[in-house]
Amino acid sequence: MALMDLAIRQAMHSRCRFRMAAVLVAGSRVLAWSTNLRRNSPVIDFRHATFHAEEAVLRRTRHTARAEIYVARVNRAGVPLLARPCPRCQKALTAAGVIRAHYTVDPVATESMNLLDPTYRTLI
Numbered sequence: 001m002a003l004m005d006l007a008i009r010q011a012m013h014s015r016c017r018f019r020m021a022a023v024l025v026a027g028s029r030v031l032a033w034s035t036n037l038r039r040n041s042p043v044i045d046f047r048h049a050t051f052h053a054e055e056a057v058l059r060r061t062r063h064t065a066r067a068e069i070y071v072a073r074v075n076r077a078g079v080p081l082l083a084r085p086c087p088r089c090q091k092a093l094t095a096a097g098v099i100r101a102h103y104t105v106d107p108v109a110t111e112s113m114n115l116l117d118p119t120y121r122t123l124i
Ligand SMILES: [Zn+2]
Pocket: 052, 054, 085, 086, 087, 088, 089, 090
């Protein structure tokens, strides 16, 4: 799928240890994308050392209502790995009005999560 392929390609540009990227779309229109970003030195603040890709992309556009997000994580070789949004990002996406998150699961599979369904947000 083209939009997930875009997220996967972007994730390869991440400079973080976990290479992730998120692409925010409305229909087939790309609104914004971002990799995860370094925020603080991991030596100083390990737990909050990065902006997750989902957080970073939400900061790049205001047109988030009813949008969908594609989230990808890759290893050094560019092979997709599990990129399920963490609870904090799920909350941020829901607050921004994003309705669905699509994410890589392994080298071949993707899944999606309906952010309007509160039962999804308690699964992790
Ligand atoms: Zn997250």
